[in-house]
Amino acid sequence: MSDAVKSNVIQHVQQWLEDVVIGLNLCPFAAKPNRNKQIKIHVCETKSEEQLLEDIYQQIVILDDTSPEELETTLVAAPNLFEHFDDYNQFLNLVDALIIQTGKEGTYQIASFHPDYCFHGTQPDDAENLTNRSPYPIFHLIREASMEKVLKHYPDPEGIPERNIECVEGLSPEQIRKLFPFLIK
Template sequence: MQNYKYEEVHQQVKQWLEDVVIGLNLCPFAAKPNRNEQIQIFISEASNEEVILEEIYQQLQKLDSTPVEELETTLVVTPNLFSDFADYNQYLDLIDALVFQMGYQGIYQIASFHPDYCFHGTEPDDAENLTNRSPYPIFHLIREGSMEKVLKHYPDPEGIPERNIECVESLTEEDVARLFPFLK
């Protein structure tokens, strides 16, 4: 893996998942599949966009052919690609087109995470961007059926983004340094 050690990347992503995503409860649905070891962290060695698209295709097929009890969701980590957030963000359109082309629209959705994530209409240093910042560019492949099932039993799912923003805005500088050591 070009400039990256597989185990180091895997450990950093797992740490981020446990400390930030689950630890801050940014995704209230992640703890159970993490506990049950149903989250796959797939680390791509791809150094070009065609290869990663093929790998995402393969990971979607794997999700499709694996029972949800064994594999709930997949994080596709791309340490060798998309250092520029604008390039990463544009690439999401290709992945959405792939999902559509495969007939997976309404079955799978993609959540996006990047070290320099910046929501439209925000400034790069705005705290709310921390909700989608990760150690490496990540494409999160989510089963929509699982989300729908969980959301039925979750109070006020529409309030999750606002609660997440409040959570990260309340972090101290020390908290941010500890939880997001990969930030520049």
């Protein structure tokens, strides 16, 4: 992958982060670390699931070795893998196993995003799937201690998913095309 292509991937993920995740307030905790440049976007260029798993592990090591004040969270984008959501979804089991095997359960959790994200029990065209749709398959490495800290001061965190669904269900077709151009095929 050329530097220009990698730069485009980072730009697309950053735009999605700012316009969708922060712009629609889908994650009320993302604006501050984004503003403070504490979010890393790592592009995994491989076409190998094994190498992606190694990349995710290396990003966990970097988070371990870096203070949250310097690096709060990492988004690992995998533009060359998981064209199909089912393959991505199955790979999440390996990522969860990695976290357990490395003794990082309770330290990190994974939030998952994919261009064709589809929640269990929904239809692919259901609006609520937009809450987890991204320009590329993305594995979001979240520090649990940081999440617990911000949740203490956030009213009704349990209501976030419902508010997010209401938000995306209220988007017009024009807004969806503008915010999710990567869904137009």
